[in-house]
Every structure is written in structure tokens, then in C-alpha cells.
Amino acid sequence: MVFWRRPGRPRMRRPSRRPQASAPRRVPPVVRQALMRAARAQERGDFAQAAHIYQQLADEALSRGLLRPGAYMELEAARAWLLGRKPLEARTPALHVLELALEAKRPPHAALRVLKQIGVALSTQGAEQEAEALDEQVERLLSEYHLRRESLEPEAESSQRTGQLPARCPSCYAPLHSDEVVWLEPGRAECPYCGSIILGS
Numbered sequence: 511m512v513f514w515r516r517p518g519r520p521r522m523r524r525p526s527r528r529p530q531a532s533a534p535r536r537v538p539p540v541v542r543q544a545l546m547r548a549a550r551a552q553e554r555g556d557f558a559q560a561a562h563i564y565q566q567l568a569d570e571a572l573s574r575g576l577l578r579p580g581a582y583m584e585l586e587a588a589r590a591w592l593l594g595r596k597p598l599e600a601r602t603p604a605l606h607v608l609e610l611a612l613e614a615k616r617p618p619h620a621a622l623r624v625l626k627q628i629g630v631a632l633s634t635q636g637a638e639q640e641a642e643a644l645d646e647q648v649e650r651l652l653s654e655y656h657l658r659r660e661s662l663e664p665e666a667e668s669s670q671r672t673g674q675l676p677a678r679c680p681s682c683y684a685p686l687h688s689d690e691v692v693w694l695e696p697g698r699a700e701c702p703y704c705g706s707i708i709l710g711s
Contacts, residue, residue, distance in 0.1 A: 537682040537704045541567065545683040548590075557594030561587045565603065577614055581607045581621075582702040586685055588624050597631035601644055604628055608648065612655045620690050622648070622662060674711045675699060681706035 548563040564587035571580035584603045591600035608621035625648055632641035675686050684703035691699040697710040
């Protein structure tokens with residue numbers, strides 16, 4: 511199944527000092543439909559189905575070399591497992607996103623936040639050993655890249671994060687998180703999945 515289409519030839523633009531948005535990816539209807547199915551699954555409490563849909567979209571994007579949208583969908587898969595109270599299933603996608611971020615030398619804050627939530631959920635369910643093992647895995651991964659968790663958390667808040675974003679991208683219907691979108695300027699953000707511009711209300 512083809513999830514992504516190559517964008518057309520970009521038009522010439524004048525240089526600008528403002529942060530530039532990446533070219534929006536043309537998301538076929540089948541992808542938007544899949545994201546809508548995931549949303550409906552979550553609304554009715556079928557978090558496992560939502561997680562599987564997000565993981566399928568993540569795998570497809572990553573197989574095409576689309577790191578950012580692939581990692582974003584994989585974190586959504588982890589979040590869906592968490593909402594379904596299955597933190598053990600959430601570990602693998604969240605750890606994979608952390609590895610991807612570290613390998614690409616990108617900020618791992620989003621993955622670390624989700625992994626912290628997984629650890630708390632494991633402890634709440636009485637799985638202390640699993641929580642400790644997860645914490646050790648995270649520390650080991652960070653140490654391989656000479657990083658310490660204390661130096662990465664919490665992420666500094668951006669002064670550009672103004673305005674209320676919709677729960678989902680109007681273009682592709684991917685879930686939106688104000689601390690994970692790319693804020694181009696106050697009240698104007700970029701969808702991490704399709705690259706569309708979203709205006710805050």
C-alpha cells in the first residue's frame with residue numbers, strides 16, 4: 511500500500527529569516543482514512559486497534575526514509591497502548607523512537623516523556639522489575655551517546671507556543687501535541703506527520 515506521494519516541484523521562494531516549514535507531504539486518502547479509523551477506535555476504547563494502525567503507518571513511513579513522521583506515528587502507537595493500560599506493549603515502540611532520535615542526533619524529549627509515562631504505569635501495575643529494567647535500558651541508550659537524562663529534562667518551553675491547536679491535523683487527521691509540533695512563529699505550527707501548516711486559535 512502506498513502511503514506517501516512525492517510532492518510536486520517546489521516553486522522558487524524569496525529568502526526569509528523566519529523558520530521555514532518543510533514541504534507538505536501529499537497524504538493519500540487511504541492514509542487519512544487510516545488515521546480516522548485509529549481515532550474512532552480510541553473513542554470506543556479499542557486502543558489495541560489504534561496502536562496497530564499507528565504502528566503500520568510508522569513502519570510504512572520509516573521504510574520510505576521518513577524519520578520524523580515515522581517516529582511520530584510510533585510514539586502514537588506507544589501512547590495508544592498506554593491508554594489501553596498495556597505499558598509492556600508500549601515499551602518497544604517508545605524505545606525504538608528514542609534510538610531513532612539519538613542516531614539522528616535529534617532531541618529525544620518526546621520519547622523520554624512517553625518512556626517516563628510507561629515507567630510510571632508499570633510501577634502502578636506492580637511491575638516494578640519491568641519499570642527498573644526499562645529505566646536501565648533508557649540510561650544505557652543515553653550513555654552510548656554521552657548524554658544524561660538530567661541534562662535533557664525538562665525541555666525548555668518555547669515562547670512561540672501560543673494559541674490552542676486542534677486535537678488533530680485538519681489535513682491528515684494525525685493527532686497533534688503542542689510540545690511536539692514545530693512552531694514556526696507564534697500561533698503557527700507545522701504538523702509533524704504531513705508538514706501542513708496549522709494555525710492556533
